[in-house]
Amino acid sequence: MERLDVIIFGATGFTGKYTVFEAVSVLKDLRWGVAGRNREKLQAMLKEMGAKAKKDLSQTPMFIADVNDEASLTEMAKSCRIVVNTAGPYRFYGEKVVKACIEAGTHHVDVSGEPQYMETMQMKYNERAREKGVYVVSACGFDSIPADMGIVFVEKNFDGVVNSVETFLVNGARDINADCGKAGLNFGTWESAVYGLAHADELRGIRQKLYPERLPKFYPILKHRPLMFRSSEVNKVCLPFPGSDRSVVMRSQRYLYEHDKKRPVQMHAYIGFPSWVVAGAVALFATIFGLMSKFKFGRTLLLKYPGVFSGGFVSREGPSEARMERTFFKMTMKATGWPSSQRLAESTDQYTEPPTKTLMVRVSGPNPGYGSTCVALLSAAVTILRDSNKMPSTGGVMPPGAAFSKTSLISELEKHEHGMKFEILANK
Structure with a gap:
């Protein structure tokens, strides 16, 4: 059988089924199918998402594939040009899918926010992926497309040399008083966070194995803000952002430095809250969560009672559609550097004057967990299929900024209702 363009693996999971819903529009010009462990569940999911999208999906190609059956993964991978993998936590279920895809000569994208998984995949499979001409790109969802592609957007619009970027993430709801349920995350995301911290x-x-040589230091070095502070950039009380954004961005910056001789951008990430009280409560919760995750008994409690330890924010059923449709994110990015008139001869040269130029940009979108994330994941897949001539020519295991810096991914993201918007706020 002729290969399909795309197969969505893990399609009956929470993220998977909303990826199928978004695929109706994002993949409308491509041939795509779905894969999972159970045919009846796949059929039920296609019926549910077809009704939601007002489209008959009953003839969508289905594949039975299970991470515990490597032959089924190989058969799935051989049936398409790219696998969109939504089956996490990836530290448990990701590697066998990546391996099957590489050996089948099939590209792979996922929404992992798990640095250990992503960097292990790069360490173990980058060379083989390059040999096979395969792209394996993780962090293609809310973690970490806004930050990584946001910095790509910053550098394209800076007209000079960027020294550093600070990101300030604010999440919100359009109708905070609406009765749309407490839960904001599904259990799989919670599970990934528990084991990631553990x-x-x-x-x-x-990292010592992956990067035996350290990057040179570039001055001035971007300093950390205080542990808790009020940001004038977003008028919020901010804490360090605990997600994978910084690790993903720094991998992209290292890649671009080593392959394109581009001065790497320094980056710190923060998340904003409406008041000192809320930020303090979140900091206290995060401390307790971090301590519990270090011990087996603590992890057992966190995984057995996610609603209790998240204040109702996490549930096994996931958030309601009403809640998801009302949520949004805004990531404000403050870049500092030097104008093009002060550009140095070599990327390794050091500046002796402090940065004099500032650019403020914003990346925003609706429903970050299961709307923007699913659109970004599918848009990454579309970009690999259509823009591979603009990507690093050898293939490999890499983060989004490294893979897509010269492609049209940003404009693809901006096309869709649940996509992302990139805009310039101020340029000084």
């Missing part, structure tokens, strides 16, 4: 100490060893 094994955070793995990262040092992985």
Whole structure:
């Protein structure tokens, strides 16, 4: 059988089924199918999402594939040009899918926000992926398209040399008083966070193997803000952002430095809250969550009672559609650097004067967990299929900024109702 363009794997999971819903519009010009462990569940999901999208999806090609059956993964991978993998947590279920895709010569994208998984995949499979001409790109959802492609957008519009970028994430709801349920995350995302924190100490060893040589330091060095502070950029009380954005961005910046001789951008990420009280409560919760995740008994409690330990924000059923449709995100990015008139001869040269130029941009979108994320994931897949001539020519395991910096991914994201908007706020 002729290969399909795209197969959505894990299509009956929470993220998977909303990816199928968005595929009706994002993949409308491509041949796509779905894959999962159970045919009846796949059929039920297609009926549900078809009704939601007002489109008959009953003839959508279906594939039975299970991470515990490597032959089924190989068969799935051989049946398409790119696998869109929504089956997490990826530390448990991702590697076998990546391996099957590479050996089948099939591209792979996912929405992982798990640095250990992403960097392990790069360490183990980058060379083989390059040999096979395959792109494996993780973090193609809310973690970390806004930050990584946001910095790509910053550099394209800066007209000079960027030294550093600070990101300030604000999440909100259009109708905060609406009765749309408390839950904001599904259980799979919570599970990924629990195990990611539990094994955070793995990262040092992985990075020592992945990057035996450190990047040179570029001055001035971007300093960390205080642990809790009021940001004039977004008028919110901010804490350090605990997600994978910074690790993903720094991998992209290293890649672009090593392959394009581009001065790497320094970056710190923050998340904003409406008051000191809310930010303090979140900081306290995060501390308790981090401590509990370090011990087996603590992890058992976190996973058994997600609603209790998240104040009702996480549930096994996931958020209601009413809640998802009302949520949005805005990521404000403050870039500082030097105008083009002060550009140095070599990217490794050091500036002796402090930065004099500032650019403020914003990346925003609706329903970050399951709307913008699903559109971004599918848009990344579309971009690999259509713009591969603008990507690093050898293939490989890489983050979005490295893979898509010269492509039309940003304009693809801006096409769709649940996509993302990139805009300039101020240029000084």
